[in-house]
Amino acid sequence: MREYRLQPARVGGLWAGVLAALLVAFGLPALIAPQVPAPEPDHEIYIGEEEHRVPLPGCTQDSMAFFPTWNCAGTTVTTQLYPVADIDDPDRTLRRTVKGALSLGDNTGPIEQAGNIRLLIDERSPLIAFYFKEGEELFYLVIEGPGAREVTAQIWPHVADVPLPPAVDEALKTAVPHREKWELL
Secondary structure, three states: OOOOOOOOOOOHHHHHHHHHHHHHHHHHHHHHHHHOOOOOOEEEEEEOOOOEEEEEEEEEEOOOOOOOEEEEOOEEEEEEEEEHHHOOOHHHHHHHHHHHOOOOOOOOOOEEEEOOEEEEEEOOOOEEEEEEEEOOEEEEEEEEOOOHHHHHHHHHHHHOOOOOOHHHHHHHHHHOOOHHHHHHO
């Protein structure tokens, strides 16, 4: 039998090395993940550039959201900050903020005035969106979910110059469906 001068490359060792490296690269995180503790819930949210801190027990920040967003036991709180000079119509921006928060609620309802705050409540779902002006900035919040009434009651004293109007509280009370119905959406 004839022998060739240029033998084919032997790559068995290379394949074994690449396979071992892949097993380590993909297997090591799977082994470490159970050892890492779950993140503790934050106990406060911030509105805008952290000027307004609001203590809310059990809220965790959603690091994957486009805007600062917290999940408070199934209720979502989204905050946004805009310079006054960039806003032509703050009420229209409030409606767009509701859409931008990927809300399930309706943003076509009337916008009400309560002290220094303009607010929009969806009568058919547990959603309240409001904004207030401080200095040269407008702060927008969208609160949506089964606990919208409780979360709004906790945030309101930190941002408003008047108490939560009874009509707002009543609208949120009647708008909030049973938790089971909300989870089906």
